[in-house]
Amino acid sequence: MRLAEQIMKSIISRTFLILALVLFPHCVFSQEMPSSLPLFKTYGLSDGLSQISVSDVTEDKHGYLWLATQAGLDRFDGYDFKHFGKWKEDQNDGLHAITSFQVEASHDGEYIWVGTIAGISRFHVDTETFEHYTLPNNSNIKPGIIKRIYIDNKGGVWVVSGKNLYSFSQRKNALEPIAYLTTPTSTLTDIFIDSNNTIWLGATSGVYKVDEDANRIALYSHSGKNISVLYPSPLGGIWVASEAKGACYYSSMTDTKSAPLYCYNKASGLPSNSILAILELGNGDVWIATEAQTAIVFKNNAQNPVLLSPTSTRIANRRINTLFQSDSGLIIAGSRDNGFSVYNPKIARFSSYAIADTPNVTDLTLAANNQMWFTSDSGLWRYNPQTGDKLGPIKTASQNNELDSLDMLLSLQYHQSTGDIWLATRKGLGHFRPGDSQVDIVALEGTSGYTVNVDDAGDVWFGGYSDGVFVYRPSEQNVVRHWPLPLTTKIHFQNSESAWIATVSGLYFANKLTGDITNIGELYEGFPSSAVVTWISPSMRGGFWVATQANGIYLISINAQKSNVEFVTPVTPHPHLSEISLGAIEEDENGSIWVSHSEGIAYISPDLEKVSYFGVENGVFENGYYVGASVQSDDGTIFMGGPSGITQFNPKNITHSPWLPNVKITQVEVVNYSEGSANITRIDNVEKLTLQPNEMSFSVEFAALEFTRPNDVSYAYKLADFDPAWRFTDASRRIATYTNLDAGSYTLIVHAINKEGVWSNEAARMEVIVVPAWWEKTLWQSIFVLTCFLLVVLIMKLRISALKKRSAHLARVVEEKTKDLEAAVTKLTQLSSQDPLTNLKNRRYFTQRSKEAWDAFQRYGQAFSLMLIDVDHFKNINDKYGHHAGDLILVKIADILRANLRSSDVIARWGGEEFLIFLPELNLHESYWVAEKIRKAISSFNFYCEGVDISVTITAGIADIRDCTSVEHCIHSADKKLYRGKAEGRNAIIK
Numbered sequence: 001m002r003l004a005e006q007i008m009k010s011i012i013s014r015t016f017l018i019l020a021l022v023l024f025p026h027c028v029f030s031q032e033m034p035s036s037l038p039l040f041k042t043y044g045l046s047d048g049l050s051q052i053s054v055s056d057v058t059e060d061k062h063g064y065l066w067l068a069t070q071a072g073l074d075r076f077d078g079y080d081f082k083h084f085g086k087w088k089e090d091q092n093d094g095l096h097a098i099t100s101f102q103v104e105a106s107h108d109g110e111y112i113w114v115g116t117i118a119g120i121s122r123f124h125v126d127t128e129t130f131e132h133y134t135l136p137n138n139s140n141i142k143p144g145i146i147k148r149i150y151i152d153n154k155g156g157v158w159v160v161s162g163k164n165l166y167s168f169s170q171r172k173n174a175l176e177p178i179a180y181l182t183t184p185t186s187t188l189t190d191i192f193i194d195s196n197n198t199i200w201l202g203a204t205s206g207v208y209k210v211d212e213d214a215n216r217i218a219l220y221s222h223s224g225k226n227i228s229v230l231y232p233s234p235l236g237g238i239w240v241a242s243e244a245k246g247a248c249y250y251s252s253m254t255d256t257k258s259a260p261l262y263c264y265n266k267a268s269g270l271p272s273n274s275i276l277a278i279l280e281l282g283n284g285d286v287w288i289a290t291e292a293q294t295a296i297v298f299k300n301n302a303q304n305p306v307l308l309s310p311t312s313t314r315i316a317n318r319r320i321n322t323l324f325q326s327d328s329g330l331i332i333a334g335s336r337d338n339g340f341s342v343y344n345p346k347i348a349r350f351s352s353y354a355i356a357d358t359p360n361v362t363d364l365t366l367a368a369n370n371q372m373w374f375t376s377d378s379g380l381w382r383y384n385p386q387t388g389d390k391l392g393p394i395k396t397a398s399q400n401n402e403l404d405s406l407d408m409l410l411s412l413q414y415h416q417s418t419g420d421i422w423l424a425t426r427k428g429l430g431h432f433r434p435g436d437s438q439v440d441i442v443a444l445e446g447t448s449g450y451t452v453n454v455d456d457a458g459d460v461w462f463g464g465y466s467d468g469v470f471v472y473r474p475s476e477q478n479v480v481r482h483w484p485l486p487l488t489t490k491i492h493f494q495n496s497e498s499a500w501i502a503t504v505s506g507l508y509f510a511n512k513l514t515g516d517i518t519n520i521g522e523l524y525e526g527f528p529s530s531a532v533v534t535w536i537s538p539s540m541r542g543g544f545w546v547a548t549q550a551n552g553i554y555l556i557s558i559n560a561q562k563s564n565v566e567f568v569t570p571v572t573p574h575p576h577l578s579e580i581s582l583g584a585i586e587e588d589e590n591g592s593i594w595v596s597h598s599e600g601i602a603y604i605s606p607d608l609e610k611v612s613y614f615g616v617e618n619g620v621f622e623n624g625y626y627v628g629a630s631v632q633s634d635d636g637t638i639f640m641g642g643p644s645g646i647t648q649f650n651p652k653n654i655t656h657s658p659w660l661p662n663v664k665i666t667q668v669e670v671v672n673y674s675e676g677s678a679n680i681t682r683i684d685n686v687e688k689l690t691l692q693p694n695e696m697s698f699s700v701e702f703a704a705l706e707f708t709r710p711n712d713v714s715y716a717y718k719l720a721d722f723d724p725a726w727r728f729t730d731a732s733r734r735i736a737t738y739t740n741l742d743a744g745s746y747t748l749i750v751h752a753i754n755k756e757g758v759w760s761n762e763a764a765r766m767e768v769i770v771v772p773a774w775w776e777k778t779l780w781q782s783i784f785v786l787t788c789f790l791l792v793v794l795i796m797k798l799r800i801s802a803l804k805k806r807s808a809h810l811a812r813v814v815e816e817k818t819k820d821l822e823a824a825v826t827k828l829t830q831l832s833s834q835d836p837l838t839n840l841k842n843r844r845y846f847t848q849r850s851k852e853a854w855d856a857f858q859r860y861g862q863a864f865s866l867m868l869i870d871v872d873h874f875k876n877i878n879d880k881y882g883h884h885a886g887d888l889i890l891v892k893i894a895d896i897l898r899a900n901l902r903s904s905d906v907i908a909r910w911g912g913e914e915f916l917i918f919l920p921e922l923n924l925h926e927s928y929w930v931a932e933k934i935r936k937a938i939s940s941f942n943f944y945c946e947g948v949d950i951s952v953t954i955t956a957g958i959a960d961i962r963d964c965t966s967v968e969h970c971i972h973s974a975d976k977k978l979y980r981g982k983a984e985g986r987n988a989i990i991k
Contacts, residue, residue, distance in 0.1 A: 037306065038296070038331075038349075039617055041708045042316045044339030048081040050074050054334030056102045057324040060125045061109025062685075063662040063705045065332065067340060068100035073114055073123070077666050077703040078710040079734065082684075084123070084130075092129040095121055104149040104157075113157060115146030120159055120168075120175060126685050133168070133175050135161055150191045158199075160188045165201065165210065165217070179210050179217045192230040192238065192253065200253045202227035207240065207256055221256040231278040237261070239286075241275035247288050262302075264288060269305040270295055279323035279331065281345065287331065289320035294333065314616075316341040328662070330707055342707040346657040348612075350601070350619040354645035355383060355390055361641030363411040363451075364631045365421070372631070373421055374641060375409035380423065380432060380439055385637070385648060394432065396425060396439045409439065411451045411628065415458070422460050424449030429462050429472055443472050443479065451628060453491040453499070459512065461499060463488025469501055471512045481512045490628050492536045492544070494558075500544065502533035507546060509565075520556070526568035527554060534627040535584050545585040547595065552578035553585065553604075573604055574611040574757050584630030586638045588651040596625035596640045601647065603654070612656060613755045617708045620647055661704035661713070661752045663764040669699045671739075686766055693773040697739035702764055704752035712755040719768070720747040728753075743772030835909040837887060838894035846908035846916055850967040853918065857961055865927040866967075867917040868974040869897075869934070869956045872986040874913035877950060885945040886913075889952055893938060900934050916971065924960040924991050931956045931989040939987060953987035 043049055051071035058066050065076040072085040072095055087094030095116055102115035112123040122131045135143035144162020151157055157168035163181040165188065168174075178199075181188055186205035193199050199210035206222040207230075222242060229241035233249065240256055241247045246265025250256050264286070265273050271292035279287040284299030294315065295305040308315050317335035324332045334340045355361070355374075358381065364374040372383045379393030396409070411424040423430035428445040429452070432438075444462055447470070451463040459480070462470040469488050471481035483501075490502040494509070501508040501517075506529050510517040521529025532549035539545050543557040553571040571593075572578055583596040591606035600620040603612040616622040621644040629641035637650045668683045672695050683689075691698065704713045716726040717736045721744070727736070736748065746768040752760040774780060798805060833845035841849070856862040871877075871893065878886040890913065897907050897915065906918035919927050935954055943950040957977030964970035977990035984990075 037308070037313050037619070038343045038345065039619055040314045040316070040333070040341035040343045041617060042314055042339060042341040043076070044316070047339070049076075049339050050081065050083045050085070052335075052337050052339055054321060054340040055100065056104075056322045057332045057334050057340065058103045058105040058112060059109070059324075059326045060105055060112060062125070062664055063326075063328070064664075065326070065707065066103050066105070066112050067334065068103040068114065070099050072098040073100055073103065073112070076707075077664065078705050078707045079703050079731065080666070084128075087130070091132060094130060096132050101146045102149045104151055106151060106157075107155050113149050113151075115149050115159065115161075117145070119143075120146070120149070128684060135159070135164070135166060135175060136177055144187060147188060148190050150193070152193045152197075158191055158193070160191050160201070162187055164188070165191070165199070179215050181208070181217050189226075189228055190230040192232060194253055198253070200230060202230045202240070207253075220253075228275050229278050231280070233280050234282055235280070235284070239278045239280070241278060243273050243275075246270055246273045247275050247278055247286075264295075264297055264305060268303075271307060276319075276321060277323040279325060281325070281331075287323050289323055289333070291319065293318045294320045294323075310338075314341070328660070332707075344617065344708045346655075347708070348614060348618050348654045348656065350614065350647050350649045350654075352619050352621055352645060352647040355381060355392075358393065359645045360643050361629060361646050362409070362626055363629050364639050364641050364646070365412050365414040366631050366633060367414045367421075368416075368419070370633070372639065373412055373414055374646070375412050375423065377408060380409055380412070380421070385633075385639070394437075394439060396427065396430060396441060398427065410449065411463075413453050413460075415454045417458065422452050422454055424452040424462060429460065429470075431474075442474075443477070444470055451488055451490055453493065455493050455499070455512075456496040461491045461512075463491055463501070463503075469510070481515060483508075483510055483515075483517050489534050490536055492538070500536045502536050502546070504532045504549075505530050507531070507533045507536065520565060520568075524565055524568050526570065527556070532581075534582055535630075537585055537587075540587055540591060545587065545593070547582035547585050549581040550579060553582065553593075553595070571604070571608050573609050576613070576755070577602060577611065581624075581627070583625045583627045583642075584640060586630055586632050586640075588632075588636055588638075590651070592651060594638055594651065596630055596642070596647075598624040600624065601640065603656075610758075611756045613712075615709065615712075621645070659754050659758055659760070660762075661706050661754075661760045663702065663704050663750055663752045663760055663762060665700055665748075665750065665764045665766050666703050667701045668766075669701075670695050671697045688767040688769065690769045690771060691741070692771050697737065698768075699735050699737040700748060700750075700766065701735050702750045703734060704760065706752070709755075714753045715750060716753055716759065717748065717750045720749060722746055726751075738768075741768075741770045743770045743776050745769055838891055838909055840894050840897075840915070841906060841908040843908060843910055843916075846906065846910070846918065849906055849918065853920065854961070854967050863921065863923070863960065863962050865919045865922050865924060865958060865960045866970050866974050867919060867927055867931050867956055867958050868910065868971065868978050869915040869917065869931075869954050870978055870982070871913035872953045872955055872982070877952070881945060881948065881950060885948075885950065888945050889943055889950065892941070892943060893952070893954075896937050896941060897934060900937055901930070916974075924958060924963075927958045927960070928989055928991045931958055931991075935987065935989055955981040955986045956989050957981060958989065958991045 045052055051069035053070050054067050056068040060066060067074045067076065072083060075082040085094055086098045095114065097116040097118035099117045100114055104113045110125055112125060114121045114123060119135050120133045143164050146159065146161050148160040159166040159175060165178045166175045167178050169176050181203060183205050186203050188201050188203050190202035201208040201210060201217060204226045206225055207220050207227055208217045209220040210217050225242040225244050227240060227242050229239065231239040233239060237249050237251050238253050239247055239249055245263050248260035248263040250260050264270055270288060270290055272290035274291035275288060276291060277289040286297040288295050294308045296308065297305045310317060315333060316338040319336040320333045321336055322334040329346050331343045331345060332340055358376045358378045360377045362375045364372060366372055370384060370386050372385060374381050374383060379395040381390055381392030383390040409423050409425050413422050415422065419434060421432040423439060426448050428441045428447050429443040429449065430439045431442045447467050448465040449462050450465055453461045458474060460472045460474065462472055465487050468482055468484040470479050473480045485503050487504045488501060492500045494500060497513045498511045501510055507520045508517050509520060519529055521527045521531065528551055531551045533546060534549055535547035537545050539555060543555055546554040546556055555569040555571055556565055558565060581598040586594045593604035595602040600613060600615045614620045621642050623643050625640050625642035632638050636652065637648060640647045665686060668686045668689060670681045672679045672681060674694055702715060706713050711731045714728060714730045715734060716728050718726050719738060722741065748766045748768055750764040833842060835842045853864055874886060877889065901907060904920055908916050910916035919930065939953045943952050955978055957974040959970045959973035961970050964973055981988040981990040
């Protein structure tokens with residue numbers, strides 16, 4: 001934090017604390033060593049959760065979290081919740097009932113099974129649609145509340161509800177009853193299927209074993225005990241939770257008749273024997289949620305379960321309904337009435353704590369025998385980090401006498417030679433000798449101090465708020481040197497006579513013997529002359545580390561012989577370090593740098609190129625640390641003090657897990673412009689987006705699925721083949737919008753970037769296809785180009801060969817006229833050879849065709865027959881029903897003739913109701929049977945005209961050309977036979 005803010009916060013907090021603390025004498029306390037408790041990120045209604053009670057949690061194939069609440073089903077991406085409640089218009093769009101008890105993802109993450117008060121629903125992750133299944137009655141025992149959805153190793157789905165056990169049948173696409181509990185006062189609570197495929201059930205009356213063949217559940221162990229949880233251990237055993245014994249571990253279910261290997265219950269430190277959930281991690285740590293509170297049984301300290309309180313761990317609630325571990329290792333705790341909490345066990349953990357009721361630690365110093373002394377609002381304290389023993393508060397005389405509530409201790413230094421402690425206070429230079437009852441003000445009374453140090457000669461350097469730096473010699477009880485400087489934050493010695501002085505207006509080098517003082521920034525361009533310098537300490541690389549406020553870190557190289565600066569190197573592996581107030585720098589044995597600052601603690605790698613930031617999720621105080629309040633012990637343990645207490649860690653124990661975010665495109669919005677209005681379409685789970693010509697713009701929302709510190713993530717995105725460079729945005733604006741893209745194919749790429757500037761290895765990708773408008777398609781563009789080219793060529797040819805074109809034009813006109821004439825002739829020929837009523841050939845055509853047939857007969861002997869047909873009583877039909885009916889009958893007879901004759905036969909209308917048929921290559925006998933077939937077809941046909949059925953018959957005569965001397969003779973012969981048929985009664989064929 002900024003120095004001025006630190007000072008004001010220190011004054012205000014100390015004013016109130018001292019009023020209470022001065023009432024008590026300093027005492028010796030003893031406490032257990034603080035442990036590194038998990039710190040959760042909690043989400044509730046204010047973050048968008050649909051309802052505060054989270055009964056179950058699961059994860060789909062994309063890495064989204066799914067939460068069952070009393071309001072339905074919620075999907076969470078680290079920023080936004082998408083809610084699925086009761087269906088409205090379409091049953092596939094929502095749940096049958098909103099109150100959800102259980103959620104379980106299929107092994108492939110494609111489906112989410114949801115247990116509601118109305119039954120079971122299966123949610124398709126990609127299509128976001130539901131399928132619903134009712135629970136059938138099992139031997140008249142009605143289903144109850146869904147207690148458990150269990151998916152076995154083969155992917156089979158099992159449901160525990162009331163007294164019933166169900167299994168999902170893929171073949172029938174339905175739930176089938178398997179077995180039921182006959183005990184009248186007991187219900188089922190949980191299910192476990194072991195490696196032998198034996199089904200075990202927990203119930204309110206014990207542990208049961210299922211005999212599927214007999215459709216029976218038999219009591220196996222724990223008779224009369226209320227079994228709440230059956231939890232398979234990742235180490236191979238089974239946890240059985242009951243109200244009688246708490247959570248007990250067995251090597252297998254078959255061993256539950258014997259004594260457990262061990263149990264955790266109220267007698268061993270759990271807050272309650274009523275177990276709600278169990279989660280065992282791969283490292284052997286066991287999380288146990290009880291009715292009263294959740295506890296962790298650490299593998300290396302199993303005798304002392306650690307309780308998770310909302311105050312110390314920020315877990316959502318004391319009552320946790322469910323515990324779930326994601327594929328990435330996150331632990332999610334769903335609470336009864338305050339949402340859910342997320343913890344990442346892979347992140348580095350720091351131990352932060354307050355000493356008694358005194359959180360504000362302004363400075364620390366190490367003494368002999370692993371003792372630490374620190375100053376706080378309440379006074380001076382001695383603390384043993386190994387045992388937790390502490391002594392204090394030790395006050396000044398004015399504090400003890402309540403004379404001045406603002407007489408605070410701000411800095412201290414332990415003098416190794418004498419064992420004395422020197423302090424900078426608001427009232428002057430303080431001194432304490434172990435065994436004394438109070439801190440004495442021995443010099444510079446009335447001068448407000450901020451920092452203090454003791455050189456090898458025993459002289460005390462006192463840095464004031466505004467009075468400068470004083471060198472006090474205890475042996476002479478006199479100030480031997482004074483430099484008028486602004487507020488001094490740190491003093492570090494170069495040797496027994498010279499020191500580096502950090503102030504709010506630059507870094508100085510002073511010699512107490514000569515009185516010389518130099519502003520380093522005025523001599524060396526690489527260091528700002530007026531920088532707010534907050535820290536200076538030696539580096540194992542040689543030289544000194546210098547920390548500033550909003551100017552970053554510097555490494556100053558020193559010439560040891562001349563004690564002067566050789567060069568100044570800025571250390572800026574990440575720009576954020578140059579934007580915040582730095583408090584202290586500690587260098588570990590590996591050359592890594594640990595920096596306290598106003599927002600937490602930062603780590604710089606030995607090569608000074610990589611930075612990691614640690615915040616509240618790592619156990620670091622979120623309100624930062626004081627300037628200069630840091631010390632490192634001989635074993636490398638680092639202690640940093642701040643407004644909330646002390647953070648203690650050994651760099652050897654801090655792990656740096658790789659950051660592997662799962663970046664996803666969470667939603668796409670497409671704007672469709674139609675008929676002057678804009679319509680927005682929202683799409684989820686998009687891998688390929690196709691935009692039609694009227695879809696002019698789209699927006700893409702993305703998330704890194706970072707659930708512990710999502711707001712620290714920024715993003716870089718680029719539309720390949722469109723954006724020339726990456727575009728950057730922060731967590732609050734996770735949207736990329738594009739409009740009016742040219743037709744083509746693009747790829748949107750999104751990377752997540754953490755606070756340290758590290759880019760995600762994997763990126764979210766979405767293919768974008770912009771469909772061209774019809775005029776933009778290659779074919780039409782080619783046609784346009786070709787048309788333009790041809791037009792140019794045409795114009796050139798017109799200008800060069802006008803006469804030729806005119807000649808060609810005239811030729812085309814003549815040709816067209818000729819074609820028109822030919823078409824007219826063809827039309828006239830057709831009209832002259834075709835009967836307009838029946839579309840049969842007319843008498844003229846038949847006469848010409850018969851001449852050709854006669855010539856072929858004469859030359860080649862190709863015989864033929866002629867058939868002459870007359871409609872019987874046709875005049876009566878015209879007289880009775882009208883000529884229109886007669887015409888319809890003639891047309892229909894023509895159709896019947898065409899249907900019953902060959903394509904080579906020629907049919908002609910010879911007279912009014914007479915038809916003459918040319919039958920090539922048929923003799924008289926063959927022609928007779930053809931005629932007979934036609935006669936029967938006509939006589940059996942129902943002629944329906946003007947609402948009346950008319951019976952029509954024909955009479956026909958047949959003649960063979962071989963019996964005749966000419967075509968006319970053959971026609972005359974057929975006509976004579978026709979009249980003979982009419983004379984004999986009609987409806988006859990005469991040959």
